[in-house]
Amino acid sequence: MSATAEYINQLKQDGDFLTLSRNHEWHLEAGQFTLNNQTKVTVHDTGVIEFEPDCVTSKNVVLSSAIHGNETAPIEICDELIKHIISGQLELQQRVLFIFGNPQSINIGKRFVEENLNRLFNGHHTVDGIAMNDERVRADKLEQYVSDFYARSEQGTYRCHYDLHTAIRGSKNEKFAVYPFLHGKPWKKSQLQFLLSCGVNTVLMMKSPATTFSYYSSFVHGADSFTVELGQVKPFGENDMSRFAKTKQTLTALISQKEVKYPEFNASDFELFSVHRTINRTEQNFSFPFSDDAENFTGFAKGELLATDGDNAIYADVEGEAIIFPNAQVAIGQRALLTVVPMQVDSRFS
Numbered sequence: 001m002s003a004t005a006e007y008i009n010q011l012k013q014d015g016d017f018l019t020l021s022r023n024h025e026w027h028l029e030a031g032q033f034t035l036n037n038q039t040k041v042t043v044h045d046t047g048v049i050e051f052e053p054d055c056v057t058s059k060n061v062v063l064s065s066a067i068h069g070n071e072t073a074p075i076e077i078c079d080e081l082i083k084h085i086i087s088g089q090l091e092l093q094q095r096v097l098f099i100f101g102n103p104q105s106i107n108i109g110k111r112f113v114e115e116n117l118n119r120l121f122n123g124h125h126t127v128d129g130i131a132m133n134d135e136r137v138r139a140d141k142l143e144q145y146v147s148d149f150y151a152r153s154e155q156g157t158y159r160c161h162y163d164l165h166t167a168i169r170g171s172k173n174e175k176f177a178v179y180p181f182l183h184g185k186p187w188k189k190s191q192l193q194f195l196l197s198c199g200v201n202t203v204l205m206m207k208s209p210a211t212t213f214s215y216y217s218s219f220v221h222g223a224d225s226f227t228v229e230l231g232q233v234k235p236f237g238e239n240d241m242s243r244f245a246k247t248k249q250t251l252t253a254l255i256s257q258k259e260v261k262y263p264e265f266n267a268s269d270f271e272l273f274s275v276h277r278t279i280n281r282t283e284q285n286f287s288f289p290f291s292d293d294a295e296n297f298t299g300f301a302k303g304e305l306l307a308t309d310g311d312n313a314i315y316a317d318v319e320g321e322a323i324i325f326p327n328a329q330v331a332i333g334q335r336a337l338l339t340v341v342p343m344q345v346d347s348r349f350s
């Protein structure tokens with residue numbers, strides 16, 4: 001029996017695509033099979049599996065996790081959904097592409113192996129004068145799998161991508177989403193309703209392009225796309241999965257129902273923030289004045305110190321400027337901190 005036939009036999013029995021992917025850190029031969037309910041299953045590569053039900057579909061859904069390997073809760077959610085689909089317990093009404101982004105980084109329990117995958121999308125994987133590495137090659141391939149998935153969709157059908165993460169620090173607002181820069185297009189209230197149904201009531205509006213997976217699928221493929229932070233990073237086995245029940249239910253409904261109705265939009269259900277600025281680390285000597293326990297969304301008074309980058313002291317320049325994703329250990333040149341300020345729903349939302 002060929003190695004592909006062997007892994008497919010195993011996958012049909014146990015549905016354990018996560019373990020299969022972890023056992024093939026950077027590459028797995030493609031393979032295909034059909035479930036008893038006629039759903040077509042295509043393994044494109046390690047960590048990349050597509051399901052296509054045998055019915056007319058209207059949505060093309062990408063669910064990614066493990067873009068950072070130590071962010072285990074989203075991996076567990078997707079692992080369970082995949083197992084339920086393969087066992088036939090969960091019957092699909094929509095096309096779905098699941099991606100475990102960086103299997104080797106899952107195995108070593110780290111955010112990344114050599115380089116942060118989520119800084120390599122939208123073409124940033126391939127740059128003149130910068131040597132390729134496994135993560136750069138992977139980012140390139142993941143873009144291709146997403147492109148092909150959407151290219152094979154029926155014309156006029158809907159595209160979305162939820163890139164699931166957990167944050168390094170605790171957060172005052174436990175679950176929050178990053179809405180990639182839309183280049184002036186309106187933010188969608190219907191997407192906020194979807195996020196609310198997932199248990200996410202806090203959304204940050206980016207105001208510039210990024211190298212992230214969610215920006216890529218939004219900008220290049222016109223997908224409704226978000227980075228979704230579901231809680232704080234924990235090792236496998238330490239996640240309280242009850243905290244993700246709403247997310248799991250909402251994702252399940254999205255892929256297993258012809259149409260999902262969400263409650264009517266009510267601005268008071270949300271806390272919305274606009275990204276005020278991005279602070280990059282430009283010097284070896286970079287530090288924050290606050291402790292590692294300082295939570296995301298902690299606000300600073302105007303004039304308070306936010307960071308020191310070499311000789312440059314950076315102060316809050318508006319009252320209540322709040323910190324998101326502070327990380328002094330990022331590579332020089334990368335984002336060490338985002339700051340946000342509250343915003344209201346207005347005519348820029350449709």
Ligand SMILES: O=C(O)CCC(=O)N[C@@H](CCC(=O)O)C(=O)O
Nearest residue numbers: 118165167168169178212227325
């Ligand atoms: O908690 C942290 O410091 C990072 C959590 C994380 O991985 N966040 C994403 C956000 C991506 C985005 O801005 O859309 C990341 O930093 O890649």
Ligand SMILES: [Zn+2]
Nearest residue numbers: 068071165166
């Ligand atoms: Zn992450």
